[in-house]
Amino acid sequence: MSGAASRACPKDTLLTQFADLGLDKPILKTLAAQGYETPTPIQAQAIPYVLEGRDLLGIAQTGTGKTAAFALPIIQRLIHRKRPAPRRGARCLVLSPTRELASQIADSFRTYGQGLGLGVAVVFGGAKYGPQVRALAPGLDVLVATPGRLLDHLGEKTCFLGETEIFVLDEADQMLDLGFIVPIRKITQHLPKSRQNLFFSATMPGEIGKLAGELLKDPAKVSVAPQATTVERINQQVLFVEGARKRELLVELFANPELTRTIVFTRTKRGADKVAKHLEVAGVGAAAIHGDKSQGQRERALAAFRAGRVRVLVATDIAARGIDVDAVSHVVQFELPHVPESYVHRIGRTARAGADGSAIALVADDERPLLRDIQRVTRQTIPALDRRRDPALAVMAKANKALDQQDGGWEPQPETASAKPRPQARPQARPQGRAPGRPQGHGHGHGQAHGQHGPGQHPRGEGQANRQPRPEGQASRPQGRAPNRGGGGRRFAGG
Ligand SMILES: Nc1ncnc2c1ncn2[C@@H]1O[C@H](COP(=O)(O)OP(=O)(O)OP(=O)(O)O)[C@@H](O)[C@H]1O
Ligand SMILES: [Mg+2]
Numbered sequence: 001m002s003g004a005a006s007r008a009c010p011k012d013t014l015l016t017q018f019a020d021l022g023l024d025k026p027i028l029k030t031l032a033a034q035g036y037e038t039p040t041p042i043q044a045q046a047i048p049y050v051l052e053g054r055d056l057l058g059i060a061q062t063g064t065g066k067t068a069a070f071a072l073p074i075i076q077r078l079i080h081r082k083r084p085a086p087r088r089g090a091r092c093l094v095l096s097p098t099r100e101l102a103s104q105i106a107d108s109f110r111t112y113g114q115g116l117g118l119g120v121a122v123v124f125g126g127a128k129y130g131p132q133v134r135a136l137a138p139g140l141d142v143l144v145a146t147p148g149r150l151l152d153h154l155g156e157k158t159c160f161l162g163e164t165e166i167f168v169l170d171e172a173d174q175m176l177d178l179g180f181i182v183p184i185r186k187i188t189q190h191l192p193k194s195r196q197n198l199f200f201s202a203t204m205p206g207e208i209g210k211l212a213g214e215l216l217k218d219p220a221k222v223s224v225a226p227q228a229t230t231v232e233r234i235n236q237q238v239l240f241v242e243g244a245r246k247r248e249l250l251v252e253l254f255a256n257p258e259l260t261r262t263i264v265f266t267r268t269k270r271g272a273d274k275v276a277k278h279l280e281v282a283g284v285g286a287a288a289i290h291g292d293k294s295q296g297q298r299e300r301a302l303a304a305f306r307a308g309r310v311r312v313l314v315a316t317d318i319a320a321r322g323i324d325v326d327a328v329s330h331v332v333q334f335e336l337p338h339v340p341e342s343y344v345h346r347i348g349r350t351a352r353a354g355a356d357g358s359a360i361a362l363v364a365d366d367e368r369p370l371l372r373d374i375q376r377v378t379r380q381t382i383p384a385l386d387r388r389r390d391p392a393l394a395v396m397a398k399a400n401k402a403l404d405q406q407d408g409g410w411e412p413q414p415e416t417a418s419a420k421p422r423p424q425a426r427p428q429a430r431p432q433g434r435a436p437g438r439p440q441g442h443g444h445g446h447g448q449a450h451g452q453h454g455p456g457q458h459p460r461g462e463g464q465a466n467r468q469p470r471p472e473g474q475a476s477r478p479q480g481r482a483p484n485r486g487g488g489g490r491r492f493a494g495g
Helices: 003-008 026-033 041-052 066-080 099-112 129-136 146-157 176-188 204-215 243-253 269-281 295-306 340-347 364-376 392-406 463-468
Strands: 056-060 092-096 120-121 140-145 165-169 195-200 220-223 233-242 262-267 288-289 312-317 330-333 359-365 383-387
Touching: 003 262, 041 066, 041 220, 056 066, 056 204, 066 092, 066 099, 066 165, 066 195, 066 340, 092 099, 092 146, 099 120, 099 140, 099 295, 099 312, 120 129, 120 146, 129 140, 140 146, 146 176, 165 312, 176 312, 176 340, 176 392, 195 204, 243 359, 243 392, 269 288, 269 312, 288 295, 295 312, 340 359, 340 364, 359 364, 383 392
Parallel strands: 056 195, 056 220, 092 140, 092 165, 120 140, 165 195, 233 359, 233 383, 262 312, 262 330, 288 312, 330 359
Antiparallel strands: none
């Protein structure tokens, strides 16, 4: 837990043990095996309410264990009131904004519920229907889904939610925001009126909080820290730089060996591809993940990053929420997001579960209003360094520009330019500058983009663009992760 969380938390919850929360022995045993020593504040405060059957709105910072805060008591309730799941139905439905997060949540349920005989499945777009239909057919204890594909199943009557007992919205503010609210409303029409509703997020802007209030019945409200509080242990920094020099600055950053496992966020899918390519050319192993990649490419990129086969994951906001990768050392924002809450989620991919981390935002002059919004929403001033008119970057930029003119590499070039012969391969020609990137293995996932959406089309981010209740071509299910893959005890700092 972070310092901010512990200050905001009632004193008695700091001393709480999992055994004090009313959880059964088999679950306690699993937690011990996972190395979870003490509950985090959101777990200590939310679990008793969920066990009572109360509706709940839970707000806590990124990486503080919200998944277990709902999954553990849900598992216990399902076990205590053991009954067969309805055919094609699910006793508990969890909705998530992205496929990768849905997979991860399903894996958490499987891990926390191991040995208890729970039926858990995940359905999302981009995957084949057949296996999903077969998984749904006998009925499930826990179904984790993205809204679009779930609506397809409801429409085809391959899924039935009329007897669902518990409904969870993870990343609730995003799920209730413009991009998702229509599918969510449609899905709730399939749910029984009498049910338990659990909404969780690290952010909850006021107007969306009101909407959440309309869907919750007499909810318990647990707010470990004010919404949109960033994790204290994240060392945040802004670098002011000319937009045209960002790529040089980015490569320079990777000369620092402390950037062991880094996520670079871009605003657009095309930008993600370009940044990944640029890093690769500079010798920094990178894979890109965004909504125009095939599901296979998305899975391979995330798997390569998780396994440490690439040093950098270049991502759109598709990876901003909920994704839990161990030991992410740095988050770099190549561009600031249009929605200030996204900043909180993006940087929250580091400094999870009590670890430390750093977040660096590259800010061009025209992004200053976005920075102001972020600082207002997060109630902080982020330390800034001015790298504009930096001579070292200017030298690198000049060399890059010459290369671009040769091969049309960075900025879109007229067709005639790209038709010019390429006298020299880029890696040799690129100057090392004052801070060359560390050579890395080759990344994955620079696949063809298809169906490109205009960058400004949905200012609230790409995760929401995945909302279409339409099949999307996909090969297989992503590899999720177990909640704890490390050995030994795990304790949040100060918790
Ligand atoms: N009590 C605990 N003790 C130790 N580690 C824990 C505990 N609870 C959760 N964790 C670990 O903390 C990490 C973050 O948990 P989780 O993904 O649930 O965070 P979150 O609050 O949902 O974050 P986000 O807002 O980014 O979705 C996971 O790796 C999880 O295994
Ligand atoms: Mg989460």
